[in-house]
Amino acid sequence: MRLNENTVIFGERVILVPYRAEHVPTYHEWMKSPELLELTASEPLSYEEELEMQRKWHLDEDKLTFILLAQPESRSSKILSLGELQKCKMIGDVNLFLPDGKEGQGECEIMIASKEDRRKGYAVEALSLFLSYLTRNLPLDPSNLIARIGSTNQPSIKLFQKLGFGLVKYVKVFDEVEMNYGVEDDQEILSELNLPKSDQSKIDWKGIELNGKISQYD
Numbered sequence: 001m002r003l004n005e006n007t008v009i010f011g012e013r014v015i016l017v018p019y020r021a022e023h024v025p026t027y028h029e030w031m032k033s034p035e036l037l038e039l040t041a042s043e044p045l046s047y048e049e050e051l052e053m054q055r056k057w058h059l060d061e062d063k064l065t066f067i068l069l070a071q072p073e074s075r076s077s078k079i080l081s082l083g084e085l086q087k088c089k090m091i092g093d094v095n096l097f098l099p100d101g102k103e104g105q106g107e108c109e110i111m112i113a114s115k116e117d118r119r120k121g122y123a124v125e126a127l128s129l130f131l132s133y134l135t136r137n138l139p140l141d142p143s144n145l146i147a148r149i150g151s152t153n154q155p156s157i158k159l160f161q162k163l164g165f166g167l168v169k170y171v172k173v174f175d176e177v178e179m180n181y182g183v184e185d186d187q188e189i190l191s192e193l194n195l196p197k198s199d200q201s202k203i204d205w206k207g208i209e210l211n212g213k214i215s216q217y218d
């Protein structure tokens, strides 16, 4: 989607930038990992196919994606120039798929590619900013936000629970759960899959103010 083609969102630890052709070499390297292919339910692509995919993520009106960068540890301001952004480490991506148009359900997915970058709070901050951006800039009602996650992917299930999503469906044929924003976990699914209860404090991402955190990627 072209909505965010020039948008940068600055968090404390993470920065969201539009997915451009310059990011494809690193993205393509990441997606050679069998672990990431499985966890994100993706197919391996050639470099040319990955470039075509980047083009589609940019232009197709049913898709919106950002690349995630790590905020440098030593910086004078969290708002960086384009030159500074281009030196930041790429750590993952976050995206939305709208199979039924902008007023239907929106499927969210996130990836922090390298194990060394996980458990540092990158995903929770990136998703909080992303969800806040989406629900302010698209006619997408928060109750239409969903995530589809492999049933054994506890890190991701717990992450979405923390952001206020609850388990609503177990799809046996794909061995995946569906989570929906704003609902409580279905207790039968929790016990059938032996998943942890959402005992964590929830993040109020709807209250996140984006003013002062957004700039242009040019």
Ligand SMILES: CC(C)(COP(=O)(O)OP(=O)(O)OC[C@H]1O[C@@H](n2cnc3c(N)ncnc32)[C@H](O)[C@@H]1OP(=O)(O)O)[C@@H](O)C(=O)NCCC(=O)NCCS
Residues within 6 Å of the ligand: 036, 039, 040, 108, 109, 110, 111, 112, 113, 117, 118, 119, 120, 121, 122, 123, 124, 125, 147, 148, 149, 153, 154, 155, 156, 158, 159, 160, 162, 200
């Ligand atoms: C799931 C994933 C995105 C989490 O990213 P992350 O940056 O490590 O997550 P954060 O550090 O922001 O953690 C936020 C919350 O997620 C949950 N979480 C993340 N990793 C976890 C783990 N290994 N075990 C249990 N809970 C975990 C916790 O609730 C955590 O909150 P806490 O730190 O207060 O306990 C990351 O593991 C990943 O990219 N995995 C591979 C791709 C994937 O599975 N994507 C999801 C497809 S929808």
